[in-house]
């Protein structure tokens with residue numbers, strides 16, 4: 001008898017995409033593509049060319065093609081997020097981009113120096129937003145949630161005429177809650193505030209249409225579902241007409257209207273250009289190309305369809321195999337309200353996570369205080385892997401093999 005998982009894999013129209021990634025035969029079941037995506041085969045070839053032909057031999061002459069990389073890769077990402085024309089750039093890290101855009105937004109109007117976010121947001125975002133608000137003489141309001149679902153009503157109540165920015169993660173890093181982008185954007189607008197999205201756990205996993213949502217600003221990572229590689233730079237988006245009215249808080253030479261004019265006076269570049277600051281990490285950016293090309297070829301709609309059935313399948317595995325062993329679920333059960341990862345709760349989640357990595361060849365991650373986070377990348381995760389991972393999670397708990405990890409506190413989870 002073939003298992004349900006094997007049947008789902010056989011019918012999967014995206015099954016071929018897995019072959020585009022470097023995947024060790026008999027290697028671990030990788031459920032952390034939402035933290036660091038796998039390496040596309042083509043990335044190694046491109047990195048070699050970027051290092052040998054462009055750097056070692058081309059030297060400074062290669063800047064003529066490198067110079068356009070932030071815009072070229074930005075437009076590839078733009079296609080994945082519904083960004084109009086020339087409105088997205090690759091630059092810096094997500095946290096830095098968040099700082100740049102939130103600061104620029106608050107500088108527009110000193111009377112609007114409060115920022116609103118929720119407690120599902122990524123801690124780095126919260127630190128950055130608090131700093132930006134306090135620097136502007138305001139404060140950060142963190143709307144409490146139930147730990148799983150976005151507190152939409154609470155956000156509505158927290159908004160007001162002193163709010164310059166509403167900033168949320170479209171998909172929450174821990175619970176996987178997916179906001180309604182259009183609805184929240186309208187809410188921000190009804191209070192005269194700007195909407196700033198963090199798309200880190202959403203881009204490449206769920207449909208995003210910043211243009212349709214009339215979104216103001218967005219930032220996001222490229223090393224998660226975009227498979228851009230460790231330390232790949234982030235991206236940022238600003239609605240074209242809004243960008244013209246914002247001042248960049250770090251007016252660097254790459255954001256200048258004429259970078260090689262070497263004028264001592266700063267003239268901001270057009271629109272989004274002014275937010276690029278300075279010399280980009282060229283080798284890291286070269287590695288981003290294959291992942292973006294694959295996603296644009298496959299299309300986010302197909303990714304989303306597979307993703308919903310994978311997270312639903314995991315939830316079935318949870319009901320069938322794991323619920324009775326003390327596992328709860330920290331992810332919305334409504335598929336329309338969740339991204340591409342499922343987080344289980346367990347009293348011994350960290351010890352179980354470590355035992356899975358060390359002894360069972362399964363790589364999830366731990367998100368405190370009690371979350372075992374399972375990320376499914378539709379480009380390469382199979383249904384059979386999900387089924388097998390659930391079986392091994394069950395085995396580790398039933399055999400109590402996690403117990404010897406109970407006092408281990410790793411620096412990185």
Ligand SMILES: *Cc1c(COP(=O)(O)O)cnc(C)c1O
Pocket residue numbers: 093094095096121122124125169173198200201221234
């Ligand atoms: C992964 C992630 C980040 C990471 O930020 P870096 O500046 O790239 O380290 C930030 N915000 C969110 C929501 C994330 O998921």
